[in-house]
Amino acid sequence: MTDRPGTSTYPSGEGEPLLSVRDLTVTFGRGAKAFRAVDAVSFDVRPGQTVGLVGESGCGKSVTSLAIMRLLPSRGNAVTGSVHFDGEDLLTLSDTQMRDRRGRDVAMIFQDPLSSLNPVVPLGVQVAEVLERHRGMNRGDAGRRAAELLDKVGIPDPTRRLKEYPHQLSGGMRQRALIAMALACEPRLLIADEPTTALDVTIQAQILALLKELVQESGTSLIMITHDLGVVAGLCDEVNVLYGGRIVERARRHDLFARPRHPYTGGLLASIPRLTEGKGRRLTPVPGSVADNIPWEGGCAFAPRCSSEIEVCRERTPELVPDHEGLGPDRLLRCHNPLESNPLDDAPSDEEVRA
């Protein structure tokens, strides 16, 4: 590994970070078949901050979150680097210590609210379980607190809902219930792994509004994992764009939208459908798929799909370095030939629409 971003390249921000991920690397398999799903990812989350991890399927977003939670299967993968939470390296804790922290200090919300709830156990028991586990409450107290929590996340008639089973709830309610469970013990860090992907659009907006409100109210830090830049726009303070297991661009939210620098970020922004667009106008996708990647070792993994590829892209691996030309402070960029203008400012060029 010659191209790992050292801690020196990381911009120091204000306040002590609550979570500090350094060189997190997750390798599946070993030997010749080894595949690096997450490759030397480093980022910080400060108290109360919302950090986005953005990228398409297979870019390593979910694996990053599972590695932080230590929820990856115990065999078949290797996790290296460090994940300091409140000064403690989560990766070196014993299983028992880590289990005590999950749900109490760090909690997680998953993508599919139906399959994330136990189908044969009434909702109340599931919410109460967390409180019994970490707060040592008895069943009665935990039940009353569970009703309060459901009420807080906007589930009407919580006492009745507590007795119901997950399949009797609507998708939005299920996700609300999962949020209630995750926030039951007031964790300091919440990881939301595509929490709105399985919901329809109206419900998505409500869930995001709810998350935003709860996070602001309690000062919880949030890691928002999503492929949806709309979600990022509404929620995140800082955005990390992942590609092929590595961070390719980091910027504050407004700066990223105003001036994307990495061609991949630009492609993601350009692919969002817009109402201002003329009728019948084709969407602008990022061409190709993750399967077209070349390994990072030999050059830029995004090069085969990149619209602004130059010769050096296939010869030398770009480093993640501070980007002073972009708009806003603390920007990081991993690109040999960054975008000079926002692709949304003018119509996409022929190169960008090539299929």
Added chain:
Amino acid sequence: MTDPTAETGTSPVSPEDPDHRSAFARMGDRRKRRIDELAEAGSLSDERGVSLWQSAWRRLRRDPVFLIGAVIILLFLIVALIAPWLAPHDPRARDLIGQVTPATPIPDPQPGYPLGGDNAGRDLLSRLIVGARQTLIVGVLATLGGLFGGLVLGTLAGGIGGWVDNIVMRVVDVMLSIPSLLMAFSIAAIFARPSQWTVILAIAIVQVPVFARLLRGSMISQRHSDHVLAARSLGVRAPAIVFRHMLPNSVGPVIVQGTLVLAVSIIDAAALSFLGLGNPDDSVPEWGQMLGRAQVFFNTYPHVAVYPALCIIVVALGFTLMGESLREALDPKSRR
């Protein structure tokens, strides 16, 4: 363009979805309601919602296959329960012994004895009726025994995993490699004094590996399910994961297998009795045993063998029909 709330205005709101009210709109009036409801919040267990079993029952009620099976089993249960009062004669009384001669070993059907007697002059109908009870006891106890053993082994293997899983499953593999009936014979033959308890034990042991393997399989698929991952992400401890999150979601197929195994147990018990490995005391009638004793007369008096055989077939069919339709009703793929 990237503000998610901007899209909500253009999308139709489904009226039956209570989520359509905004989270903020409801915050005010909820507080008052909450106070009243807090009082009853503690009692989670009373008055539960519709469980999976209840929704399965709704489908079963309309399933003719299940209904046929259920009627057969219900009749069987009723007969077994009230057998002593239903039987027209004492199954042990040798009322027709006078008609048993070397030339005619089986008394013919006659008024009061519609099916005739057996070679000891006892009423065949009464013996069939009382035999239902014995058959039920053997079948149910053997199945419950197998179910219990299978639950213990399957939970160990699927819940703990690792080397425990390996050891348990190798034992199970060895047991499964021996044909089940042969193994039941071998176990029953170990005992110097066969009785109905040795029959029950033999059949129960034979059923254990089937249940264990089934439960282990569905426990393992549960272990990698999203809701177990979600529970783990909340720090839930391993025993709670196994007993609250994995086991209840895994027993469905095992229970279904149980109803199917009931049929197998009854047939196996009959087979053991038929081969003389059952209860040697024929004053307590049992269908398999009756069938076994009747084979000597099969050429001349086939009805003595046919009646108990028919009873075994019908009851086994009833349990099989019930089990199959139960399996379908509980199949998560066909449920909505």
